[in-house]
Each structure stands twice: as C-alpha cells, then as structure tokens.
Amino acid sequence: QVHLVESGGGLVQAGGSLRLSCVASERIFSSYLMGWFRQAPGKEREFVAAINWSSGTTYYTDSVKGRFTISRDNAKNTVSLQMNSLKPEDTAVYYCAASSRGSRGIITTTRWYDYWGQGTQVTVSS
Numbered sequence: 001q002v003h004l005v006e007s008g009g010g011l012v013q014a015g016g017s018l019r020l021s022c023v024a025s026e027r028i029f030s031s032y033l034m035g036w037f038r039q040a041p042g043k044e045r046e047f048v049a050a051i052n053w054s055s056g057t058t059y060y061t062d063s064v065k066g067r068f069t070i071s072r073d074n075a076k077n078t079v080s081l082q083m084n085s086l087k088p089e090d091t092a093v094y095y096c097a098a099s100s101r102g103s104r105g106i107i108t109t110t111r112w113y114d115y116w117g118q119g120t121q122v123t124v125s126s
Contacts, residue, residue, distance in 0.1 A: 002026045002115040004096045009120030012086055020081040022096030022117055030054035033099040033107060034079040038092035042068040086124045093098035
C-alpha cells in the first residue's frame with residue numbers, strides 16, 4: 001500500500017507559478033508510473049502529466065505542454081509538478097497518483113492508477 005500526500009497548492013494570479021509536491025509513504029518501485037491529474041468543479045478528473053519512475057520519461061496533456069514540468073526525486077520518494085504561466089482554466093483540485101503497471105498502457109485514464117492522494121486545490125485568478 002502506497003500513501004501519497006500532496007502539498008503546494010494555493011491561490012495565484014494568472015501568469016504566476018506554483019510547485020506541487022507529492023511524497024510517497026513507501027519506496028516507489030522502479031516499475032511504477034507516477035502521475036498528476038486534476039478535477040475542476042462539475043468536470044471529470046483529467047490527466048495532466050506522468051513520469052516513469054525508472055527512466056524519467058515524461059508525458060503531458062497538450063494543454064500544459066511547455067508550461068508544466070513533472071520531475072522526480074528518487075531518494076526522497078517525491079514527484080513534483082512545476083506549473084508556470086498559469087491560466088484561470090488550470091483551476092482545479094490536483095491529485096497525485098501511482099500506477100504499479102508502468103507506462104505501457106493507457107496512462108491517461110484514472111483506471112490505470114492504483115493509489116491516489118487526497119488532492120490539493122489550485123486556484124488561478126484572472
């Protein structure tokens with residue numbers, strides 16, 4: 001069982017930056033895929049970014065490419081999401097997720113992931 005705890009959310013003006021962090025309670029195995037999802041009010045949870053724990057290969061949804069960067073710190077069991085040039089449409093609860101299935105599958109679906117954090121609110125004002 002892996003427990004994930006997110007931090008770093010908050011309120012920021014459009015064009016600003018935030019850095020989200022997710023700490024895992026247990027050692028993340030090299031086969032894992034770590035991801036970030038977000039859910040805005042009245043909308044489904046959507047994929048934002050993911051990183052292969054062993055190779056460091058990253059994946060992004062089109063709307064955040066060039067603005068968001070996912071990274072990992074293997075020694076600290078931490079995955080981060082650096083968010084720059086934030087827009088009001090980025091407002092959502094952001095969730096960290098872990099998949100024991102790796103990255104060879106439909107990694108953009110919530111069903112691919114086994115473990116979830118409690119979420120952290122990101123609000124971008126215009």
